[in-house]
Every structure is written in structure tokens, then in C-alpha cells.
Amino acid sequence: MTMQNRRSFLKKSLLALPAAGLIPGLAKGNSDETSSSVKRNPIGVSTYSFWRFDGPKEETPIEYCIDQAAAMGFDGIELLLIQMESEENSYLQKLKQQAFHAGLDLMGFSTHQGFVYPDRDKRQEEVDKTIHQIELAYNLGIPTMRLNTGRWGTIDSFDELMANKGIEPVLEGYTEDEGFEWVIDAIEQCIPTAEKCGVTLGLENHWGLGRTAEGVLRIVDAIDSPWLRATTDTGNFLERRREQLEMMAPETVLIQAKTYYGGGTWYTLDIDYDEVAKIFHNVGYEGYVSIEFEGKEDPMTAIPKSLERIREAFTWEA
Known part of the structure; x- marks a missing residue:
């Protein structure tokens, strides 16, 4: 086979294979099984979806989640x-290798922290x-x-917090403005490491001072760094959802799409994902x-039903 014929053969093969779903990497994000004019967002899944804090985490190991997601x-x-x-490096590298062999991107890292503490030393512990x-x-x-702002902690029970739509009183003797100052100062200290490591921080609308789009954007705008943007969770806006999603969309680095098949634990939302996708497109x-x-x-x-629904919504004509 001549070099020219070989190139022609390879080109035809590569064009045909995505239609059969044999090269998922080429199909991600910007191509469709039938037409190059169709685009779609790549879809991931949180390992939380398999666990949902339902029992010991050892019963739903990350390795299992990777295999199932693939x-x-x-x-x-x-x-x-x-x-x-x-958190040992050998374990981290094993997960990275497993995901690579499974054809999956490790595309997000969901962490917990909180900076809404009057005690400076406690805030520094959270920064570190x-x-x-x-x-x-x-x-x-x-x-x-993913980053959290943290919350005041004046409501001990998470069930009670959810019943109150994530709203809790400010700690006695302090103001909400002081809380925002603590959070902004703490996250600013993290930005140099984020830049050095090439990891974009995504502040989530996740209760506390980040319960609303206004709260998240107040922090993001104050810090004004390309290494701090927003992780937008579609299920954490319990009112004015469309308005707040539209506010968050321009700063979003990752969308977390909630689904509630079988009914939710704390609440069930009827989210119009066609509308959500349009906002972000x-x-x-x-x-x-x-x-x-x-x-x-x-x-x-x-x-799998969630994947089908979200993939359908986030596919559009280019």
C-alpha cells in the first residue's frame, strides 16, 4: 500500500469509526454520530452519584465508580x-492510570472546606x-x-438546614460582610498555588455564603483572578433558578447537574434541562x-437514565 493510499484509508477509517462509537475520544464534546454540524458537551459523573453518603465509603470505592462510569x-x-x-501519591496515580485505561477523563475534583470562622487560626487551617x-x-x-465558602454553623442539623432552604442566621456578634471578607481573604491565599498547579478553582453555590449567585459572584468578582471561577450546581438554587443560572453561566468552569429519579432525599426539583442547556449555550x-x-x-x-437525559439536552446544532 502506498503512503498516499494509506493516508486515504486511515482518513476514511477515522471518519467511519466514531459513527460506530469505537473512538469515544473523537466523539467527545464536538461531534455527533451522524453529522459534524451537531455538537455536544462532554458528560461526566460524580463518584458521589454511586455512593450518595449511603453507607460506608468503602462499600462504593472510587475504582468501582470508574469502572461503572466507563x-x-x-x-x-x-x-x-x-x-x-x-491521599498517598501511589493511590492517586493508580486511579489516574485506571481512568486512562478506561477511556475516562478525570475532569473534576470535589472537595470540602469552609472559611466562615471568626478565628483566624481556624481559617488558616482551612486555607492550608x-x-x-x-x-x-x-x-x-x-x-x-470545587470549593465551598463554608457556612455559619448556627443550624447544627443538615436536615433542618435543608428544611430551611439552606438559610441560616449569621453568628451572633458578627456580620455577613465580615464573613465575605474572611472568605475572600482565604481564597486569595490559595490562588498562587492554583496558578502554579494549573488547577482552576470553581466556587460552588453550595449553601453558606455561596447559597446564591449573588454571593458566589461577590467573591469571584472581588478576587478577580482567572484561577477562580464558578462550579454551578443546578440543584442548589431553590428559588429564582433560571435567573441565578443566567448570572452564574458566564463564570462557570463546571456544571453539576442534579437528577432525582425515585425522589430526592431532602427535596426533589423538576429541572428543565433543555432550558438549562440553552442558558449555557x-x-x-x-x-x-x-x-x-x-x-x-x-x-x-x-x-444511565440521567446520562441519556443530560446528553440529549446538551446536544445542539452548531
Whole structure:
């Protein structure tokens, strides 16, 4: 076979294979099985979707989640740090290797921290922890990491907090403005490490001072760094959803898409994902959508249904 014929053969083969679903990497994000004019966002899934804090994390190991996500046809997977069995580098590299062999991107790293503490030393502990988490993301090769603002802690029970739509009183003797100052100062200390490691921080609308789009954007705008953007969770806006999603969309580095098959644990939202997708397409968002399944149905049936629904919504004519 001549070089020219070989090139022609390879070109025809590569054009044909995505239609058969044999080269998932070429199909991700910007191509469709039938037409190059159709585009879609890559779809990932959080390991939380398989666990949902339902029992010991050892019963739903990250390795299992990677295998299941690959088998279900996801493009990537978002790792929940507290679900991991270790932070040792050998374990991190094993997960990276497994995901690579499975054809999955490690596309998000979901962490927990909080900076809403009057005690400066406590805030510094959280800063140091967050910097360490950024370094873990770097070692895993993950390009974005979810951040929380933290909350006042004046409501002890999470069930009660959810019943109150995530709203809690400010700690006595302090003001909300002081809380924002603490959070802004703390995250600013993390930015140099994020830049050095190439890990974009995504501040999530996740209760506390980040419960609303206004709260998240107040912090993002104050810090004004390309290494701090937003992780937008579709299920954490319990009012004015469309308005707040439109506010967050231009700053979004990762979408977390909640689904509730079988009914939710704390609440069930009827989210119009066609509308959500349109909001993000209007601002040119072509990044990952990470499914967070929070329903009571068996994840092995609910997560594939979630993938089908979200993939359908986030596919559009170019």
C-alpha cells in the first residue's frame, strides 16, 4: 500500500469509526454520530452519584465508580475527595492510570472546606487544607476543583438546614460582610498555588455564603483572578433558578447537574434541562457537565437514565 493510499484509508477509517462509537475520544464534546454540524458537551459523573453518603465509603470505592462510569458510556468522572480511601501519591496515580485505561477523563475534583470562622487560626487551617487539596488535584491531573465558602454553623442539623432552604442566621456578634471578607481573604491565599498547579478553582453555590449567585459572584468578582471561577450546581438554587443560572453561566468552569429519579432525599426539583442547556449555550459554554444523582432509585438504573437525559439536552446544532 502506498503512503498516499494509506493516508486515504486511515482518513476514511477515522471518519467511519466514531459513527460506530469505537473512538469515544473523537466523539467527545464536538461531534455527533451522524453529522459534524451537531455538537455536544462532554458528560461526566460524580463518584458521589454511586455512593450518595449511603453507607460506608468503602462499600462504593472510587475504582468501582470508574469502572461503572466507563461501562455506562460517560466521557469523564468527577472524584469526591472524602470518598477516596487514601491521599498517598501511589493511590492517586493508580486511579489516574485506571481512568486512562478506561477511556475516562478525570475532569473534576470535589472537595470540602469552609472559611466562615471568626478565628483566624481556624481559617488558616482551612486555607492550608485547601492548598493541599489543589496539589492533590495536580497530582491526579485534574484541571478544576470545587470549593465551598463554608457556612455559619448556627443550624447544627443538615436536615433542618435543608428544611430551611439552606438559610441560616449569621453568628451572633458578627456580620455577613465580615464573613465575605474572611472568605475572600482565604481564597486569595490559595490562588498562587492554583496558578502554579494549573488547577482552576470553581466556587460552588453550595449553601453558606455561596447559597446564591449573588454571593458566589461577590467573591469571584472581588478576587478577580482567572484561577477562580464558578462550579454551578443546578440543584442548589431553590428559588429564582433560571435567573441565578443566567448570572452564574458566564463564570462557570463546571456544571453539576442534579437528577432525582425515585425522589430526592431532602427535596426533589423538576429541572428543565433543555432550558438549562440553552442558558449555557448562549454564553458559549462547551465544557463538562457532571451528573450528581441524588434520588432514591437504584443508581445502576438511574445514572444511565440521567446520562441519556443530560446528553440529549446538551446536544445542539452548531
